[in-house]
Amino acid sequence: MSDEAMHHDVFTVERTYRAAPERVFDAWADPVKKRRWFAEGEGWNIDSYDLDFREGGFERTRFRFGDGPPMTNDTVFHDIVANRRIVCSYDMTRSGQRFSVSLATLVLERAGSGTRARYTEQIVLFGQGRDAVEQRRLGCAELLGRLAAALGE
C-alpha cells in the first residue's frame, strides 16, 4: 500500500423539508423509520439492520444489491443534540474489504415551519478517488430525498 492509494475529501449536501426539525430528527432516531428510508430500497436486500441511537451507540447494516457481494455499513454515534445535530463515523466494506471511513455531520435548522438540513461528510477512501466521492455525494443526496418521501413530501 502507498499513501497515494488513500484519498481524503469532503462534501456537503443540503435539503429543505416542509416537516419541522422534530419530525426530521425522529426519522433518524427511530429504528423502524430509519430502516425504511435509509436501508430499504428497490433492488437492495437487507440481511440485517440494527440501530442503537444514542451517543456511543451504533448502527449496523448488512446488505447486498441484488445478487451482488455482501456489504456492510457500521456506524458509531459520537454526538447527538436532539432535533439539531447528529455526528457519527461509519465505515463500509464490500466482500469483506473496507473501502471507506467517514465522519458525517448532520445539522438541522428551523426554516419557517420547516427544516433546513445540512449534511457534511469528511471521507477517506482506500484505492478510490474523486469519482467515488462524487458517487457517495449523489448517494447521500438520494437518501435525503428518500427521507423527504418518507415524510410524505
Place this chain on the structure above:
Amino acid sequence: MSDEAMHHDVFTVERTYRAAPERVFDAWADPVKKRRWFAEGEGWNIDSYDLDFREGGFERTRFRFGDGPPMTNDTVFHDIVANRRIVCSYDMTRSGQRFSVSLATLVLERAGSGTRARYTEQIVLFGQGRDAVEQRRLGCAELLGRLAAALGE
C-alpha cells in the same frame, strides 16, 4: 446552535523515524507503550487509560491538566493494517461538553531502514474555529515527537 458554530477542517502532520515500521506500529498497538507517549506527559494527570487495539475496538482516556477540568478522549478503531495503516475516529470533551470529533488516518511507509509517518486528521469543532485547528495540529505534532523520544530517537 447555528451551523456557523461548527467548523470542519483538515490537517496533516508528517514525521520520519529511524525505527522500522514494525517498531513504530507496535508503539501504537501496545497499551503500555501507547499510554506512555500518548497519555502521560508533564503536568497531565491520567485518571484512566484503556486500549483495546483492534478493528471495532476502542481507546478511552480520562485526564486533567493539573487541577483543570476533567477531559475525555474516546476513540474507535475503524481500520487497521499491521505496520501500515490505522484509521480511527475520536471525540473529546471538557467538563462533560464535547468540543470536537475527528477522523484520523495514520499511514506508515518504509523509508530506507526507517519509517515515514503521515497523520491526517479530518475534524469538526463545536464553537471553535481555525485557531483551535492549529492548536490541534501542534498538539499532534508534539505527540509524534513524543513517540520519537519513546523510540529512543
